[in-house]
Amino acid sequence: MHLLLVDGSGYIFRAFHALPPLSRKSDGLPVGCVQGFCNMLFKLTQDMDADEAPTHMAVIFDAKGKTFRDDLYPDYKAQRPPAPEELVPQFPLTRSATRAFSIPSIEMEGWEADDIMATYACMAKEAGWKVTIASSDKDLMQLVEPDGSIRLLDTIPRPGQPPLRWIGPDEVFTKFGVTPDKVIDVQALCGDSVDNVPGVPGIGVKTAAELINTYGNLETLLERAGEIKQNARREKLIANADLARISKKLVTLEQKVPVEIDLDGLIRQPMAPSALFPFLKAMEFATITKRLATLLEANPDDFEADPELKAGGETPVPGAPQKSSSLSVAKAKLAANVVPGSGPARFAAEEHARIKAIPVNYDDYEIVTTQERLAAWVAKIQDVGLVAIDTETTGLDPQTADLVGICLSTKIGEGCYIPVGHALAGDLLSGGGLVEGQLPIRDVLDALKPLIESAAILKIGQNVKYDMEIFWRYGISMAPIDDTMLISYALDGPRYNGMDVLADHWLSHKTITFSELAGTGKAQKTFDQLEIPAAARYAAEDADITLRLWHVLKPRLAAENATTLYETLERPLAPVLARMEARGITVDRQILARLSGDFAQRAAAFEAEAYELAGENFNLGSPKQLGDILFGKMGLEGGTKTKTGAWSTGADVLEDLAAKGIPLARTIVDWRQLTKLKGTYTDALPTYMNQRTGRVHTSYSQASVLTGRLSSNDPNLQNIPVRTSDGRKIRTAFVAAPGKTLISADYSQIELRVLAHIADIQALKDAFEEGLDIHAMTASEMFNVPVEGMPSEVRRRAKAINFGIIYGISAFGLANQLGIARGEAGDYIKTYFERFPGIRDYMDAQKVKVKADGFVTTIFGRKIQFPNANSGNPSERSFVERASINAPIQGSAADIIRRAMIRMEPELKKAGVDADMLLQVHDELIFEVPEGTEGAAIPVIKRVMENAAEPAVRLTVPIQVDAHAAKNWDEAH
DNA sequence: GCAAGGACGTA
DNA sequence: GTACGTCCTTGCA
Numbered sequence: 001m002h003l004l005l006v007d008g009s010g011y012i013f014r015a016f017h018a019l020p021p022l023s024r025k026s027d028g029l030p031v032g033c034v035q036g037f038c039n040m041l042f043k044l045t046q047d048m049d050a051d052e053a054p055t056h057m058a059v060i061f062d063a064k065g066k067t068f069r070d071d072l073y074p075d076y077k078a079q080r081p082p083a084p085e086e087l088v089p090q091f092p093l094t095r096s097a098t099r100a101f102s103i104p105s106i107e108m109e110g111w112e113a114d115d116i117m118a119t120y121a122c123m124a125k126e127a128g129w130k131v132t133i134a135s136s137d138k139d140l141m142q143l144v145e146p147d148g149s150i151r152l153l154d155t156i157p158r159p160g161q162p163p164l165r166w167i168g169p170d171e172v173f174t175k176f177g178v179t180p181d182k183v184i185d186v187q188a189l190c191g192d193s194v195d196n197v198p199g200v201p202g203i204g205v206k207t208a209a210e211l212i213n214t215y216g217n218l219e220t221l222l223e224r225a226g227e228i229k230q231n232a233r234r235e236k237l238i239a240n241a242d243l244a245r246i247s248k249k250l251v252t253l254e255q256k257v258p259v260e261i262d263l264d265g266l267i268r269q270p271m272a273p274s275a276l277f278p279f280l281k282a283m284e285f286a287t288i289t290k291r292l293a294t295l296l297e298a299n300p301d302d303f304e305a306d307p308e309l310k311a312g313g314e315t316p317v318p319g320a321p322q323k324s325s326s327l328s329v330a331k332a333k334l335a336a337n338v339v340p341g342s343g344p345a346r347f348a349a350e351e352h353a354r355i356k357a358i359p360v361n362y363d364d365y366e367i368v369t370t371q372e373r374l375a376a377w378v379a380k381i382q383d384v385g386l387v388a389i390d391t392e393t394t395g396l397d398p399q400t401a402d403l404v405g406i407c408l409s410t411k412i413g414e415g416c417y418i419p420v421g422h423a424l425a426g427d428l429l430s431g432g433g434l435v436e437g438q439l440p441i442r443d444v445l446d447a448l449k450p451l452i453e454s455a456a457i458l459k460i461g462q463n464v465k466y467d468m469e470i471f472w473r474y475g476i477s478m479a480p481i482d483d484t485m486l487i488s489y490a491l492d493g494p495r496y497n498g499m500d501v502l503a504d505h506w507l508s509h510k511t512i513t514f515s516e517l518a519g520t521g522k523a524q525k526t527f528d529q530l531e532i533p534a535a536a537r538y539a540a541e542d543a544d545i546t547l548r549l550w551h552v553l554k555p556r557l558a559a560e561n562a563t564t565l566y567e568t569l570e571r572p573l574a575p576v577l578a579r580m581e582a583r584g585i586t587v588d589r590q591i592l593a594r595l596s597g598d599f600a601q602r603a604a605a606f607e608a609e610a611y612e613l614a615g616e617n618f619n620l621g622s623p624k625q626l627g628d629i630l631f632g633k634m635g636l637e638g639g640t641k642t643k644t645g646a647w648s649t650g651a652d653v654l655e656d657l658a659a660k661g662i663p664l665a666r667t668i669v670d671w672r673q674l675t676k677l678k679g680t681y682t683d684a685l686p687t688y689m690n691q692r693t694g695r696v697h698t699s700y701s702q703a704s705v706l707t708g709r710l711s712s713n714d715p716n717l718q719n720i721p722v723r724t725s726d727g728r729k730i731r732t733a734f735v736a737a738p739g740k741t742l743i744s745a746d747y748s749q750i751e752l753r754v755l756a757h758i759a760d761i762q763a764l765k766d767a768f769e770e771g772l773d774i775h776a777m778t779a780s781e782m783f784n785v786p787v788e789g790m791p792s793e794v795r796r797r798a799k800a801i802n803f804g805i806i807y808g809i810s811a812f813g814l815a816n817q818l819g820i821a822r823g824e825a826g827d828y829i830k831t832y833f834e835r836f837p838g839i840r841d842y843m844d845a846q847k848v849k850v851k852a853d854g855f856v857t858t859i860f861g862r863k864i865q866f867p868n869a870n871s872g873n874p875s876e877r878s879f880v881e882r883a884s885i886n887a888p889i890q891g892s893a894a895d896i897i898r899r900a901m902i903r904m905e906p907e908l909k910k911a912g913v914d915a916d917m918l919l920q921v922h923d924e925l926i927f928e929v930p931e932g933t934e935g936a937a938i939p940v941i942k943r944v945m946e947n948a949a950e951p952a953v954r955l956t957v958p959i960q961v962d963a964h965a966a967k968n969w970d971e972a973h
Numbered sequence: 974g975c976a977a978g979g980a981c982g983t984a
Numbered sequence: 985g986t987a988c989g990t991c992c993t994t995g996c997a
Contacts, residue, residue, distance in 0.1 A: 521974055621992055623979055642979070650980065676981060679991055707987060709984085716989045719983035727982080751984090751986095804985060813985030879985095886986040890984090894987095922984045922987090974997080984987080 003124040003266065004044065004054035005117045007135030008105070009062040011037060011155065012094055014136065016087050018156045024284050026311035030086040031283055034093045038280070038288050040155045041101050044134060047164055054132065056124075056266040059098040060116045061091075061107040068110070069250050076250060077195050093283070096309065099344075099558065100279035102269040104261060111257050114139055118253035121150050123263055123951070128910070136165075139187075139195075139251060141172045144180040177209025185218040188248035197250045200240040207233070218248055260861070260952050264902070265567040267480070270385045270458055273298035274351075274551075281305035297383050308343055348555035355551050356507050358412055365540035366416040367532060369437050374447050377408060377416055381451050384410045386458040388547035391467045392539050394421075394526045397714065398469035399582065399690050399697045403441065404527040406448065407539040409547045415540035420444050422535070423528040435532065449476050458482055460550045462499045462542070465702065468578040483574060484549040489703035490566035491556050493865050497703055503545045506552050511545060512538045565861055568952075569895060570702070572902045576917070577700045577710075579905075584695030585717070585918045585926070591733040592682045599678040599726070606671035613664040620671055623649045629664075636662065652816075677721060681730045688715045700920070706883075707891040708862050708898070710920055718921045722973065731970035741931050743915070744972040745941045745963035746924035749774055750893045751806050753957045758859060758888060759842030760956070763835070768957045775799040781835045782828070801832055805839060806889055808882025843885050850884035858891035859953050860899075896959075897923065900948035904941070911940045926969065934965035 015036040022032035041059075048054055069076045083091075098105040108116060114137065121131045121143050129149075133140055136154035143150050144167065152167035172180045176187075189208035191199020203211075215221035222241045228234040237244075273296055280289045282305040293300050368374050381387045388409040393401035402421060409415040420441040424433040451457050452471060461467050464483040471478050488496055496502050503509045517538050518525040527535065557563045611617050614633075618625045627647025631639040636657065640648045651672070657665035688696045698717040700710045712718040720734070721727025736742045752774055756764035767777045776787045779798030785791075797818060804814045815825035833840045850856050855865045864887040866880045901920065908915050915937045919926035925945070929937045945961045966972035 619993080621980095622994080623992095624994070644978065646979080648979090672980075676991080680982065680989095684990080701988095705987065709987065711988055712983095713989060716983085719981090719989065721982060723982085807986040810985050817985075882985055883987090890987060893984095924984085976994100976996090978992105978994085980990105980992085982988105982990085 001056065001124070001127065001129040002052055002054045003120065003129050003131045003263065004048065004057040005120055005131065005133045005135075006041070006044070006057070006059040006103075007113055007117065007133065007137060007140070008037075008059040008094055008098065009113045010135045010137045011040065012087065012090060014156045015040075016084065016090075018158065021086070024311060026284065029089060029311070031090065031093065031285075033087065033090045034097055034283060035285055035288070036157070037094045038097050038101075038283075038285060040134070041097070041103070042288060042292065043163060044153075044155065048132070052130065055268060056129075056263060057268050058104040058106050058120070058261075058266045059094075060113040060120075061095060061105065062113045063107040063109045063111065065109055067112055067115075068254075069112075072249055073198075073246055075196050075198075080194070080196070093309070096279060096306075097283075100276050102272050102275055104266055104563075106259070106261065108257065108259070111254070115254040115257050116259060118143055118255045119257040119259055119951070120263070120266070122255040123259075125149060127263060127906075129263075136167065138175060139192075139253070141167065141175065142180060142183040142187075142251075142253060144169055144172050146179065146181075176205060178212055182212050182217065184248055184252050185212045185221075187251040188218050188244050191247055192251070195250075197247050198240075198243045199247050200236055200244050202232070202236050218244060256951065258951055258954055261564050262568055262952065264572050265564060267567075270456065271296060273300075274303065277303035278306040278347075279309065282309035282311075284311070296385070306347070308346060344555065344559035348552075348559040351555050352506065352552045355412065355548050358548070360509055360541065360544065361413065362537045362541065364413055364415075365536060365544070366414075367536045368416050368418040369439060371439070371443070373416075374418065374439060374444065377418075378447055378451060380410050381408065381457060385456060386410070386460060387451065388415075388460040388543045388550065389452070389467065390461060390539065390542045390546060391470045392417075392527045392535065393470060394528050397697075397699070398466050399473075399584070399693070401470065402528070403470060403474065405535065405539055406444065407536075407543040409540070409543035412548050412551065413544065415544040417532075417536035417539040418444055419532045419535065421528050422530065422532050425529070438532075445474055445476065452476050452478050455480060460484065460546060462502075462546045462549070463703075465574045465578045465581075465700075468575060469582055472578070472582060479575070481571070481574065482550060482554070483571065484546055484553055485703050486570040486574065487550070487553045487557060487566055490562045490570050490862075491553065491560060493706055493863070494704045495865070499542065499545060499549070502549050502553075507545065507548055509545065511541055514538070561861070562863075569708075569860060569862070569898050569902075573702060573898055576901050576905065577702060580917055580919065581697050581699055583916050583918055583928075584690060584693055584697035585928075586694070586735050586737050587685055587689060587696045588733045588735050589686050589689065592686055592730070595729055595733070596678055596682040599674045599682060603671055603674040603678065606667050606674065610664060610667045610671060613667060620668065621675070623647070626668060630657070630662075634662075634664075673724065673726065677726060677730065681721065685715060685730075685733070698919070705894075706864055707887050708858060708864075708894040709890065709922055710894075710898075712920075717919055720969070728970050731973065732968045734969035736928055736931075736967050739931055740928045741934050741965050741967065742918075742969060742972045743927040743929060743934055743937060743941065743963055743965045744924060744969065745927070745938070745945060745961050746921075746973075747893070747897065747945065748960040748962055750896065750923050750959070751889050752802060753955070753959060754859075754892045754896075755806060755839075755842075755889050756957045757955050758892065759838050761836050761838045765957050768960075771960075775802060778802055778832075782831050797828070801828055804829075805832070806886060808843070808885035810878070810882065846884045846888065847881045850880060856884045856888050858888050858895050859949075860892065860895040862891055862895060864888070864891055893923065896948045897925070897945070899952075900945045901925065903948065904944050907944045908937070908940055911936075913937045913940050915941070924973075926972075929965075938963045938965065 012033050015033045019032050019036045022035055024031050095105050106116060117133055124131045131150040132153050134153045134155050136156060140152055144152060146169050148168055154165040154167060157163060169180055176183050178186050186208040189200050189203050190205045191197045211221055215224060225234060225237040276292060277300045289300050368377060390407045391403060392405040393403055395401035404421040405417055405419040407415060407417045419438045422435040422438060424435055452459060458480055459478055460482045463485045464481045468478045488502055496505050500511050503511050517534060518530060557566050607620055610620055614629050618629060624646060626649050630636050631647045642648050651669055654665040654669045690697055698712045699714050700712055702710060705711050721730050753768055756768060767774055775798045776790055776795050779790060779794045780787050782798060783794055785794060800817050809829055811822050811826035811829060815822045846856050850866050850869045854869050855863045857863050866884060868876055869880045871877050904917055913936050914933060915927045915929045917925060917927055942961045942963055946959045949955050964972050
C-alpha cells in the first residue's frame with residue numbers, strides 16, 4: 001500500500017509566487033494556481049504510476065478558523081498578511097479541481113492541513129504502508145522517516161530542475177543539520193518568522209542544530225544550559241527556555257487528529273470523465289483537457305462546462321450584488337457551492353434528469369455467443385474502465401446457485417448477456433445437457449477474470465456481495481466494486497431496497513420482473529430453464545439499469561455528505577460479509593436430531609394435557625381457536641383484543657392467566673416454547689446444511705435495517721435461543737470444525753455506553769470508568785439503597801428502566817414490562833430524569849431534531865430518516881419520537897461493530913493470527929481458530945473491537961469486550 | 974398460491 | 985417502549 005497526501009494549501013501559496021499569473025480568457029478570473037494544481041495532480045499520478053503507484057490518495061487543505069495553536073500562542077501566524085486578492089477565488093476552485101479528479105478533498109475545522117497529513121501519515125506507517133507527502137513545507141520534514149517509508153515530494157515547478165524532487169533524510173539534514181526526528185527541537189530554538197513562531201531570539205538554524213546535536217534534544221539542552229561556555233548564548237537560552245518550549249509545541253504536528261475518513265476511504269478512484277471534463281471546460285484549460293482526453297480515451301465534447309463554474313454562469317446567488325466584477329461574482333458563486341441546491345447537489349440533480357430521460361430499448365441489447373464478440377466486450381470494458389455487471393444463476397443462495405449467464409454494460413442504453421449455463425429441456429434423467437450456441441463457461445470466465453480482478457476497472461453491481469460469492473466459487477475475486485444498493489442505503493436507508501424499486505423510483509422505469517419471466521410458485525422455472533432470448537432481455541436490462549442507477553446515485557453521495565459513510569462503513573464491509581457467508585459454521589446434525597425428538601415427545605405430552613384441560617381437541621397452534629376456548633367457552637375475564645379484534649393470547653396474557661390458576665394457560669406456554677424451538681431451529685437448521693461444505697451459511701443483509709444494523713436470514717443466525725435452558729441446548733449444536741475452537745467476543749453494555757457518550761451523562765461515564773455493575777448503580781442512585789446486599793428485584797427494575805431509556809421510554813411500556821401500575825412507572829421515570837438530567841435533554845433534543853429535519857444521526861454521520869415525523873396520527877408521532885431516541889444509540893453501536901469487522905481481518909493478519917470471522921450477532925462476533933491459538937487471537941480481537949470507534953470518534957466512555965473460547969457456541973458465549 | 978396477522982426467537 | 989426474521993394459521997383467490 002502506498003498513500004499519497006497532497007498539501008493543497010501549501011501548494012496554492014507556493015505556486016502563487018512560483019508560477020506566472022494566468023487569467024481565464026473569457027472573463028479574466030485568475031486561475032494560474034488552479035491550472036498549476038491540475039497539472040501537478042496529473043503529473044503526480046502519471047509519474048508515480050510509472051514508478052510505485054499510490055494505492056490511496058487525498059488532498060488536504062487548511063480549514064478556515066482557529067486552531068489549537070492560536071490558543072497556545074495568540075501571536076501564532078499573526079504577522080501573516082491577508083491572502084492576495086487574486087488568490088482568494090482560487091481556494092475553492094482547487095477543492096473543486098480535487099473532486100473533479102475523483103480524489104478525496106479533506107479539511108477539518110480546528111486543524112491545519114499539516115496536522116491532518118501527520119495523522120494520516122502516522123496511521124499509514126502503523127499499517128506498514130509507504131507514504132509520500134507532496135509538499136516542500138519545512139514544517140512537514142519532521143515526518144520524514146530514516147528508512148524512507150515517509151518522504152516528501154516537492155512539486156513546485158522550478159526552472160532548470162526536474163519537475164518532481166524527493167525530500168528524504170539527506171535533504172532534511174541539509175536543511176536543518178539534524179536527522180528528521182530532531183527537526184522539531186531545532187525549529188523550537190530557531191523559530192519561524194513566517195509563522196511567527198518565536199524560538200529563542202538570536203539563535204538561527206546553524207546554532208540550533210549544533211546545540212541539539214551536542215545535547216541530544218531540547219529538554220536536555222534547556223536543563224543543562226548553564227554548562228554552555230558562550231555567555232550570550234547561555235543567557236539567551238536560560239532566559240527564553242519557556243519560549244522554546246512553547247515554540248516546540250507550536251511546530252510539533254498533531255498525529256491524533258480525529259479524522260472522519262479512515263485510510264480505506266482514501267483508496268484511489270479511477271478518474272471519471274463526467275466529473276473531470278465539465279470542470280476543465282469551465283476553467284478553459286485546453287492543454288490538460290486534451291492530454292486527459294487522450295489518456296482516458298474520452299471525448300470532451302460529450303460534456304458541457306460545469307454551469308456553476310463557467311464564465312458568466314447563470315445561477316444567481318440570493319443576496320449577491322447584481323452588478324459586480326467577475327471576481328466577486330466568482331467568489332459569491334463558489335461560496336454557494338456549499339448551499340443546498342447548487343454545486344454538487346445541482347450536478348446530482350442534473351445527472352438525474354439527464355439519465356432519467358434516456359429510454360430503455362430492449363432491442364439494443366446483445367447476446368454474446370462468439371469469441372469475437374466476447375473479445376470486443378472485453379476491449380470495450382478495458383477502454384471505459386468501468387462496467388456494470390450482474391450474474392444470473394440457478395437460485396438465490398450464493399453458496400449453492402450455479403452460474404447461468406453474465407450480463408455487462410459499459411454505457412447507458414447498451415448491455416449484453418453472455419449465456420453459459422442454459423440447460424436443455426427434458427426430464428430429470430436426460431438432464432445435464434446444455435443448449436447449443438453458448439460459449440464454454442471456462443472460456444468466458446478466463447476472458448473476464450482479468451477484468452473482474454483488475455484494480456483499474458470499477459465493477460458496479462446491485463447487491464455485489466452476491467456476485468462476489470458466485471465468482472469466488474469459480475476462482476475469481478471481484479474488486480474494486482461499487483454497489484448501487486449500498487449507495488442507496490447510505491443515502492436513503494433501506495427505503496428503496498431492490499433494483500426494481502430503485503428503477504421505478506429514480507428512473508420511473510418498470511423492469512421486467514422475474515415472475516413475469518419465470519412464473520411463480522411451484523411452477524417457477526430456474527434461470528437455466530429459460531429461453532435465452534427472453535433471459536437476455538431481462539439480464540441485460542439489469543446491467544443497463546444498474547449503470548443508470550449508479551450515475552444517478554453516486555453524485556448524490558458528495559452532494560448529501562454521505563461519501564464518508566459509504567466509503568468507510570458500507571463499501572468495505574461487503575467483501576467482509578461475503579467471506580463470512582462463504583465460510584459458514586459447522587452445525588452438529590445429531591445433536592439437533594436428538595433435541596427434535598426430545599422436544600416432540602414433550603410437546604406431545606403438553607398437547608394431550610391441553611386437550612384434557614380444554615375438554616376438546618383443537619389446534620394448539622391457532623391463536624384464534626385458543627382465544628375462543630379461553631375467553632369464549634371457559635368465559636375467562638380480563639381478555640384483551642388485538643388491533644384486528646381477535647382475542648389476544650400472547651405469552652404475557654397466558655402468564656397472567658396461569659398466575660390466576662388457569663393450568664391450561666401454562667400448558668400452552670410450555671407447548672409453544674417447545675414447538676417454537678423445534679419448528680424454527682432443531683427441524684429447520686439441518687435443512688440449511690450445504691452439501692458441498694457441510695456447513696450452514698447464513699446470508700447477511702447489509703442494507704435492510706433502518707438503524708444500520710445487519711440482519712441475517714436463510715437461516716437467521718442472529719436469533720438462536722439463549723434465554724432458556726432448552727433454548728441454549730440448540731447453541732451446543734454450533735460447533736468448531738475438527739481441530740478448531742470457537743471464540744465468542746461480545747461488547748459489554750455497548751448501547752448504554754454509547755448513550756452515556758452521546759447524552760454526555762457524567763454519572764454513567766464514571767460508573768463505566770470504575771467498572772461498576774451499571775444496573776446496580778442505577779438502582780442505588782434511584783432507590784437510595786446500597787449496592788451491597790441489594791435485593792435482586794430492585795436491580796431488575798433498574799435494569800428494565802435502563803433498557804427502557806434506550807428504547808425511548810414510556811410509562812405505559814415500563815408498566816407493562818415490570819407488571820406495575822402506570823403511575824408507579826411514571827414515578828420511576830421521573831426519578832430517573834432527576835438523577836440523570838442529561839438523559840432528558842438528549843431525548844428532547846432528538847424529538848426536536850426529528851420533527852425539524854426528518855432524521856437523526858449516529859456519531860459516525862449515518863442518517864436515520866423518519867418521513868412521518870410530523871404525522872397527524874398521535875400514536876404514530878410518539879412512535880417516531882421513541883424510535884428517534886433509540887436510533888442514534890442502536891445505530892452508533894451498529895456502526896462501531898461494523899468498523900471493527902472491517903478492520904478485523906487486516907489486523908489479525910498483521911498480528912500473524914489465523915482466525916476466521918464467522919458470525920455477527922449485533923454486539924457479538926464469532927470466530928473459528930486453530931485449537932490452541934485462542935490465547936493469541938483473543939487479545940487482538942478485543943483490541944480491534946474496543947478501539948473500533950477511533951480515530952473517527954474518540955468515545956468518552958471505555959468500551960469493554962468479553963471473549964471466551966470453547967468447542968461450541970453455548971460454552972463460548 | 975399468496976398476504977396478513979399473531980406469536981416469539983435474538984440484540 | 986427499539987430493531988429484526990421465521991413459523992404457523994387464516995382467509996381469499
